[in-house]
Amino acid sequence: MQSNLTSVELCAGAGGQALGMERAGFNHEALVEVDQHCRNTLLLNRPSWNVLNDEQADLTKFDGRPFRGVDVLAGGLPCPPFSVAGKQLGHADERNLFPEAMRLVDEIRPQAVMIENVRGFLDAVFADYRQQLKRQLDRLGYQTDWHLFNASDFGVPQLRPRVVIVAIRKDLSENFSWPVSSGVSPRTVGETLYDLMAEDGWKGAAQWSKQADEIAPTVVGGSKKHGGPDLGPTRAKRAWATLGVDGKGIANEAPAYDFVGMPRLTVRMVARLQGFTDDWQFSGKKTPAYRQVGNAFPPPVAEAVALKIREAISLRKSIQVVA
Numbered sequence: 001m002q003s004n005l006t007s008v009e010l011c012a013g014a015g016g017q018a019l020g021m022e023r024a025g026f027n028h029e030a031l032v033e034v035d036q037h038c039r040n041t042l043l044l045n046r047p048s049w050n051v052l053n054d055e056q057a058d059l060t061k062f063d064g065r066p067f068r069g070v071d072v073l074a075g076g077l078p079c080p081p082f083s084v085a086g087k088q089l090g091h092a093d094e095r096n097l098f099p100e101a102m103r104l105v106d107e108i109r110p111q112a113v114m115i116e117n118v119r120g121f122l123d124a125v126f127a128d129y130r131q132q133l134k135r136q137l138d139r140l141g142y143q144t145d146w147h148l149f150n151a152s153d154f155g156v157p158q159l160r161p162r163v164v165i166v167a168i169r170k171d172l173s174e175n176f177s178w179p180v181s182s183g184v185s186p187r188t189v190g191e192t193l194y195d196l197m198a199e200d201g202w203k204g205a206a207q208w209s210k211q212a213d214e215i216a217p218t219v220v221g222g223s224k225k226h227g228g229p230d231l232g233p234t235r236a237k238r239a240w241a242t243l244g245v246d247g248k249g250i251a252n253e254a255p256a257y258d259f260v261g262m263p264r265l266t267v268r269m270v271a272r273l274q275g276f277t278d279d280w281q282f283s284g285k286k287t288p289a290y291r292q293v294g295n296a297f298p299p300p301v302a303e304a305v306a307l308k309i310r311e312a313i314s315l316r317k318s319i320q321v322v323a
Helices: 016-023 036-045 098-108 124-139 189-197 205-211 234-241 267-273 286-294 299-322
Strands: 005-010 026-032 072-076 112-118 142-150 161-169
Touching (some): 005 299, 016 026, 098 124, 112 299, 161 299, 189 205, 267 286
Parallel strands (some): 005 072
Antiparallel strands (some): 112 161, 142 161
Protein backbone atom coordinates (compact mmCIF):
# COMPACT_ATOMS: atom_id res chain seq x y z
CA MET A 1 0.00 0.00 0.00
CA GLN A 2 1.50 3.33 -1.09
CA SER A 3 1.54 6.18 1.39
CA ASN A 4 3.61 9.14 2.45
CA LEU A 5 2.98 8.45 6.14
CA THR A 6 5.99 7.74 8.34
CA SER A 7 6.73 5.92 11.57
CA VAL A 8 9.41 5.11 14.12
CA GLU A 9 9.32 1.63 15.62
CA LEU A 10 10.49 0.99 19.20
CA CYS A 11 11.48 -2.47 20.49
CA ALA A 12 10.90 -3.74 16.97
CA GLY A 13 11.74 -7.37 17.74
CA ALA A 14 11.45 -9.69 14.75
CA GLY A 15 9.27 -7.19 12.90
CA GLY A 16 5.70 -8.35 13.54
CA GLN A 17 4.37 -4.89 14.27
CA ALA A 18 6.69 -3.22 11.76
CA LEU A 19 5.45 -5.56 9.03
CA GLY A 20 1.82 -4.80 9.94
CA MET A 21 2.56 -1.08 9.85
CA GLU A 22 4.24 -1.45 6.47
CA ARG A 23 1.20 -3.27 5.08
CA ALA A 24 -0.97 -0.42 6.36
CA GLY A 25 1.07 2.05 4.34
CA PHE A 26 3.63 3.42 6.80
CA ASN A 27 7.26 3.97 5.84
CA HIS A 28 9.68 3.35 8.70
CA GLU A 29 12.10 6.18 9.36
CA ALA A 30 13.90 4.16 12.03
CA LEU A 31 13.60 0.88 13.92
CA VAL A 32 15.04 0.59 17.43
CA GLU A 33 15.90 -2.88 18.75
CA VAL A 34 18.60 -3.90 21.23
CA ASP A 35 18.76 -7.61 20.36
CA GLN A 36 21.30 -8.43 17.65
CA HIS A 37 19.41 -11.48 16.37
CA CYS A 38 16.29 -9.36 15.90
CA ARG A 39 18.23 -6.61 14.13
CA ASN A 40 19.68 -9.24 11.81
CA THR A 41 16.17 -10.55 11.11
CA LEU A 42 14.88 -7.09 10.26
CA LEU A 43 17.74 -6.43 7.84
CA LEU A 44 17.54 -9.94 6.39
CA ASN A 45 13.97 -9.25 5.30
CA ARG A 46 14.12 -5.50 4.67
CA PRO A 47 17.69 -4.43 3.83
CA SER A 48 16.45 -0.91 3.10
CA TRP A 49 15.05 -0.34 6.59
CA ASN A 50 16.97 2.01 8.88
CA VAL A 51 17.65 -0.46 11.71
CA LEU A 52 19.67 1.50 14.25
CA ASN A 53 22.85 0.03 15.68
CA ASP A 54 25.36 0.72 18.42
CA GLU A 55 24.15 2.94 21.27
CA GLN A 56 21.03 4.10 19.43
CA ALA A 57 19.77 0.49 19.45
CA ASP A 58 19.31 0.82 23.22
CA LEU A 59 15.99 2.56 23.80
CA THR A 60 17.32 4.29 26.91
CA LYS A 61 19.97 5.97 24.75
CA PHE A 62 17.87 6.62 21.64
CA ASP A 63 17.47 10.30 20.78
CA GLY A 64 14.08 10.88 19.20
CA ARG A 65 14.59 14.55 18.31
CA PRO A 66 15.97 13.94 14.78
CA PHE A 67 12.68 12.16 14.02
CA ARG A 68 10.40 14.90 15.30
CA GLY A 69 7.23 15.09 13.25
CA VAL A 70 6.90 11.49 12.05
CA ASP A 71 3.28 10.43 11.87
CA VAL A 72 3.30 7.44 14.23
CA LEU A 73 5.51 6.27 17.08
CA ALA A 74 4.90 2.53 17.46
CA GLY A 75 6.35 -0.31 19.47
CA GLY A 76 5.95 -3.45 21.51
CA LEU A 77 7.37 -2.58 24.91
CA PRO A 78 8.74 -5.43 27.06
CA CYS A 79 5.88 -7.42 28.58
CA PRO A 80 7.48 -9.10 31.67
CA PRO A 81 6.67 -6.12 33.98
CA PHE A 82 2.95 -6.73 33.37
CA SER A 83 2.79 -10.43 32.55
CA VAL A 84 0.95 -12.80 34.89
CA ALA A 85 3.75 -15.26 34.14
CA GLY A 86 6.11 -12.94 36.00
CA LYS A 87 6.03 -11.00 39.27
CA GLN A 88 3.96 -8.14 37.80
CA LEU A 89 6.24 -5.46 39.23
CA GLY A 90 5.01 -2.92 36.69
CA HIS A 91 6.75 0.44 37.06
CA ALA A 92 9.15 -1.08 39.61
CA ASP A 93 10.48 -3.61 37.08
CA GLU A 94 13.85 -2.66 35.62
CA ARG A 95 12.58 -3.80 32.22
CA ASN A 96 9.70 -1.31 32.20
CA LEU A 97 10.31 1.01 29.25
CA PHE A 98 7.13 3.09 29.42
CA PRO A 99 9.07 6.06 30.89
CA GLU A 100 11.40 5.99 27.88
CA ALA A 101 8.42 5.75 25.54
CA MET A 102 6.87 8.83 27.19
CA ARG A 103 10.16 10.70 26.78
CA LEU A 104 10.20 9.83 23.10
CA VAL A 105 6.59 10.90 22.60
CA ASP A 106 7.61 14.29 23.94
CA GLU A 107 10.73 14.45 21.75
CA ILE A 108 9.10 13.22 18.53
CA ARG A 109 5.55 14.58 18.94
CA PRO A 110 3.99 12.16 16.45
CA GLN A 111 0.39 12.44 15.34
CA ALA A 112 -0.34 9.09 16.99
CA VAL A 113 1.24 6.51 19.28
CA MET A 114 0.62 2.76 19.07
CA ILE A 115 1.98 0.47 21.80
CA GLU A 116 1.37 -3.27 22.17
CA ASN A 117 1.57 -5.19 25.44
CA VAL A 118 0.20 -8.24 27.25
CA ARG A 119 -3.28 -8.66 28.69
CA GLY A 120 -1.85 -8.28 32.21
CA PHE A 121 -1.43 -4.55 31.54
CA LEU A 122 -5.20 -4.24 32.13
CA ASP A 123 -5.13 -5.96 35.53
CA ALA A 124 -6.56 -3.99 38.44
CA VAL A 125 -3.17 -3.77 40.12
CA PHE A 126 -2.01 -1.42 37.33
CA ALA A 127 -5.07 0.85 37.31
CA ASP A 128 -3.19 3.78 38.87
CA TYR A 129 -0.28 3.32 36.51
CA ARG A 130 -2.57 3.32 33.47
CA GLN A 131 -4.17 6.55 34.62
CA GLN A 132 -0.75 8.07 35.21
CA LEU A 133 0.25 7.27 31.63
CA LYS A 134 -3.04 8.70 30.40
CA ARG A 135 -2.44 11.97 32.31
CA GLN A 136 1.08 12.26 30.91
CA LEU A 137 -0.17 11.82 27.37
CA ASP A 138 -3.04 14.23 27.98
CA ARG A 139 -0.56 16.92 28.99
CA LEU A 140 1.31 16.28 25.73
CA GLY A 141 -1.90 16.78 23.75
CA TYR A 142 -3.10 13.23 23.16
CA GLN A 143 -6.37 11.39 23.67
CA THR A 144 -5.51 7.89 24.94
CA ASP A 145 -7.40 4.62 24.99
CA TRP A 146 -6.56 0.92 25.10
CA HIS A 147 -8.27 -2.15 23.77
CA LEU A 148 -7.90 -5.90 24.30
CA PHE A 149 -7.76 -7.81 21.02
CA ASN A 150 -7.58 -11.48 20.28
CA ALA A 151 -5.44 -12.34 17.27
CA SER A 152 -7.99 -14.93 16.13
CA ASP A 153 -10.44 -12.09 15.41
CA PHE A 154 -8.17 -11.05 12.55
CA GLY A 155 -7.58 -14.45 10.99
CA VAL A 156 -4.59 -15.52 13.07
CA PRO A 157 -5.02 -19.23 13.99
CA GLN A 158 -4.09 -18.66 17.61
CA LEU A 159 -5.73 -17.67 20.89
CA ARG A 160 -3.49 -14.67 21.54
CA PRO A 161 -4.92 -11.80 23.60
CA ARG A 162 -2.96 -8.57 23.35
CA VAL A 163 -3.54 -5.03 24.57
CA VAL A 164 -3.02 -2.17 22.13
CA ILE A 165 -2.66 1.36 23.47
CA VAL A 166 -3.40 4.18 21.03
CA ALA A 167 -2.75 7.80 21.87
CA ILE A 168 -3.85 10.12 19.09
CA ARG A 169 -3.53 13.88 18.86
CA LYS A 170 -6.65 15.47 20.27
CA ASP A 171 -7.56 17.24 17.03
CA LEU A 172 -7.52 13.84 15.28
CA SER A 173 -9.18 11.75 17.97
CA GLU A 174 -12.75 12.04 16.66
CA ASN A 175 -11.58 10.42 13.39
CA PHE A 176 -10.22 7.30 15.10
CA SER A 177 -12.15 4.11 15.83
CA TRP A 178 -10.94 0.66 16.82
CA PRO A 179 -10.95 -2.11 14.22
CA VAL A 180 -13.55 -4.85 14.61
CA SER A 181 -13.34 -8.58 14.03
CA SER A 182 -13.22 -9.74 10.43
CA GLY A 183 -16.07 -12.10 11.30
CA VAL A 184 -14.26 -14.98 9.61
CA SER A 185 -13.16 -17.90 11.76
CA PRO A 186 -9.44 -18.62 11.43
CA ARG A 187 -8.26 -21.94 10.13
CA THR A 188 -7.45 -24.72 12.59
CA VAL A 189 -3.89 -25.71 13.46
CA GLY A 190 -4.28 -28.77 11.27
CA GLU A 191 -5.52 -26.79 8.28
CA THR A 192 -2.84 -24.16 8.77
CA LEU A 193 0.12 -26.50 9.10
CA TYR A 194 -0.82 -29.58 7.07
CA ASP A 195 1.46 -28.80 4.11
CA LEU A 196 4.41 -28.07 6.39
CA MET A 197 3.85 -31.28 8.38
CA ALA A 198 3.66 -33.27 5.15
CA GLU A 199 6.61 -31.67 3.34
CA ASP A 200 8.95 -34.59 4.13
CA GLY A 201 6.33 -37.16 3.21
CA TRP A 202 5.02 -38.01 6.70
CA LYS A 203 2.33 -40.62 6.13
CA GLY A 204 0.47 -39.56 9.26
CA ALA A 205 0.07 -35.90 8.27
CA ALA A 206 -3.53 -36.16 7.06
CA GLN A 207 -4.72 -37.93 10.19
CA TRP A 208 -2.83 -35.49 12.39
CA SER A 209 -4.41 -32.56 10.54
CA LYS A 210 -7.90 -33.90 11.32
CA GLN A 211 -7.06 -34.20 15.03
CA ALA A 212 -5.60 -30.69 15.26
CA ASP A 213 -9.07 -29.24 14.76
CA GLU A 214 -8.86 -26.10 16.91
CA ILE A 215 -6.84 -22.89 16.78
CA ALA A 216 -3.57 -22.84 18.69
CA PRO A 217 -3.17 -21.82 22.32
CA THR A 218 -1.06 -18.73 22.96
CA VAL A 219 2.50 -19.20 21.73
CA VAL A 220 4.97 -18.42 24.53
CA GLY A 221 8.33 -17.01 23.50
CA GLY A 222 10.06 -16.89 26.84
CA SER A 223 12.77 -14.41 27.79
CA LYS A 224 16.54 -14.43 27.82
CA LYS A 225 16.42 -15.21 31.53
CA HIS A 226 13.74 -17.89 31.32
CA GLY A 227 12.29 -20.09 28.62
CA GLY A 228 13.87 -22.06 25.80
CA PRO A 229 12.65 -23.52 22.53
CA ASP A 230 9.49 -25.15 23.83
CA LEU A 231 5.82 -24.23 23.75
CA GLY A 232 5.49 -22.99 27.30
CA PRO A 233 4.67 -24.17 30.80
CA THR A 234 2.93 -27.43 31.73
CA ARG A 235 -0.60 -26.11 31.16
CA ALA A 236 0.32 -24.90 27.68
CA LYS A 237 1.97 -28.20 26.83
CA ARG A 238 -1.22 -30.03 27.83
CA ALA A 239 -3.25 -27.77 25.53
CA TRP A 240 -0.89 -28.49 22.66
CA ALA A 241 -1.11 -32.23 23.36
CA THR A 242 -4.88 -32.15 22.75
CA LEU A 243 -3.99 -30.97 19.22
CA GLY A 244 -1.51 -33.80 18.76
CA VAL A 245 1.54 -31.57 19.22
CA ASP A 246 4.51 -32.34 21.47
CA GLY A 247 5.19 -29.00 23.15
CA LYS A 248 8.38 -30.06 24.93
CA GLY A 249 10.60 -28.71 22.21
CA ILE A 250 10.90 -27.30 18.71
CA ALA A 251 11.90 -29.52 15.79
CA ASN A 252 14.54 -28.73 13.20
CA GLU A 253 12.46 -30.21 10.41
CA ALA A 254 9.10 -31.78 9.57
CA PRO A 255 8.39 -35.41 10.58
CA ALA A 256 9.96 -38.11 8.41
CA TYR A 257 7.86 -40.55 6.36
CA ASP A 258 7.78 -43.23 9.06
CA PHE A 259 7.50 -40.93 12.10
CA VAL A 260 5.30 -42.29 14.89
CA GLY A 261 3.93 -40.24 17.81
CA MET A 262 3.18 -36.56 18.39
CA PRO A 263 5.21 -34.25 16.14
CA ARG A 264 6.92 -31.10 17.30
CA LEU A 265 6.50 -27.79 15.51
CA THR A 266 9.31 -26.14 13.59
CA VAL A 267 10.11 -22.43 13.84
CA ARG A 268 8.46 -21.93 10.45
CA MET A 269 5.28 -23.62 11.65
CA VAL A 270 5.12 -21.40 14.74
CA ALA A 271 5.76 -18.33 12.60
CA ARG A 272 2.78 -19.21 10.43
CA LEU A 273 0.63 -19.57 13.57
CA GLN A 274 1.76 -16.06 14.53
CA GLY A 275 0.52 -14.60 11.26
CA PHE A 276 3.87 -14.28 9.48
CA THR A 277 4.02 -15.16 5.80
CA ASP A 278 6.40 -17.95 4.85
CA ASP A 279 8.83 -15.59 3.13
CA TRP A 280 9.68 -13.83 6.41
CA GLN A 281 12.98 -15.30 7.62
CA PHE A 282 14.39 -15.39 11.16
CA SER A 283 18.05 -14.98 11.96
CA GLY A 284 19.93 -17.24 14.34
CA LYS A 285 19.76 -20.83 15.47
CA LYS A 286 16.65 -22.53 16.75
CA THR A 287 16.46 -21.03 20.25
CA PRO A 288 16.87 -17.32 19.33
CA ALA A 289 14.78 -17.78 16.20
CA TYR A 290 11.91 -19.36 18.11
CA ARG A 291 12.12 -16.70 20.83
CA GLN A 292 11.77 -13.99 18.19
CA VAL A 293 8.70 -15.67 16.75
CA GLY A 294 7.09 -16.40 20.11
CA ASN A 295 7.45 -12.82 21.34
CA ALA A 296 6.16 -11.21 18.14
CA PHE A 297 3.03 -9.13 17.67
CA PRO A 298 0.97 -10.86 14.94
CA PRO A 299 1.27 -8.72 11.79
CA PRO A 300 -2.45 -8.96 10.86
CA VAL A 301 -3.48 -7.41 14.20
CA ALA A 302 -0.90 -4.64 13.90
CA GLU A 303 -2.08 -3.96 10.36
CA ALA A 304 -5.73 -3.71 11.42
CA VAL A 305 -5.01 -1.09 14.10
CA ALA A 306 -2.51 0.79 11.93
CA LEU A 307 -5.07 1.07 9.12
CA LYS A 308 -7.48 2.80 11.51
CA ILE A 309 -4.74 5.20 12.62
CA ARG A 310 -3.85 5.85 8.98
CA GLU A 311 -7.50 6.55 8.23
CA ALA A 312 -7.73 9.11 11.05
CA ILE A 313 -4.53 10.89 10.00
CA SER A 314 -5.34 10.82 6.30
CA LEU A 315 -8.84 12.17 6.88
CA ARG A 316 -7.39 15.12 8.73
CA LYS A 317 -4.87 15.77 5.97
CA SER A 318 -7.55 15.59 3.28
CA ILE A 319 -9.67 18.11 5.16
CA GLN A 320 -6.66 20.44 5.40
CA VAL A 321 -6.06 20.15 1.63
CA VAL A 322 -9.71 20.95 0.86
CA ALA A 323 -9.65 23.92 3.18
